[in-house]
Amino acid sequence: MSLRNEIELARQQAREEITSCADDKDIESARVKFLGRKGVIASLMKQIPSLPPDEKREIGLLLNALKEEIASHFAERSSQLEKEAAQARQAAEQIDITLPGRKPLHGKKHIITQTLEEIIDILAYHGFTVEYGPELETDYYNFGALNFPQDHPARDMQDTFYITDTLLLRTHTSPTQIHTMEKRQPPIRVCMPGKCFRNEAINARSYILFHQIEGLYVDEGVTFGDLKSTLYAFLSSYFGREVSLRFRPSYFPFTEPSAEVDVSCFLCSGKGCSVCKNSGWLELLGAGMVHPNVFKAVGYDPEKYTGFAWGMGIERLIMQKYGIDDIRLFFENDLRFLEQF
């Protein structure tokens, strides 16, 4: 092949390869291939000394022109690639204002906390302040001072988590009644929320942990009628409408007389539905007049003072209200459950 043809071939080859360069790396290797010290142009230049004198100058001019031409191809391709990259960057950064916004994630209070706070707010309106007591209790505060007989089944290891012979996880919030009365004199009007623990088999209906709130009112001349009117006002506020109450005789060691209190179903107003199992009533709380022995334990004169107390389970209340059929859901921290409230 004549040198002129080789130059022409190199020109075409260079144009094709430079045009197909996709990035800086391609450009650099093409540059080495054509313009490098051992590149295509350099090897063509090396042939000049062996040419006849009349062709030396002409071929020299041709090769110099080709060198410049290839250099300008490189410059053109480089700036083209730069422009394309800039366009791609711009497209990626562009904000699509038609896309929906990202929903901010924020935590909220557990349904048990929400319910307790709601109840505390209502009771505050009726004059009750809040008292908290320890979750680790002595046998005396959890049972003895509350008039539990020594052989009461609730003291059994089956129901109570004993830490030592005398220390235990409280099985109800009632010990806080004792703490409160020990440090204050009547009149007392307090509510006592908190965690309680029972050594029970875990299933859909029972769990080892649950929450209670209790109310206690002690003064001269407090009657069972006061208990009824207080519960009526409190529960009507909580359920957002007038409720009916039903008192069934019951037994608790720390109250006498004692009653289980049912409230008319908030869903069917007593007509009967699936929430109240067609009875029209919901079992809601236990209540009664404070037993004289409890007053004696805290140094109050049972001839002078009377009082009432009631206690209710928070989980059961929420389960009835929202139709939840498994108590374990409250403690599993599954966001699909928690986010519904």
Ligand SMILES: [Zn+2]
């Ligand atoms: Zn009902």
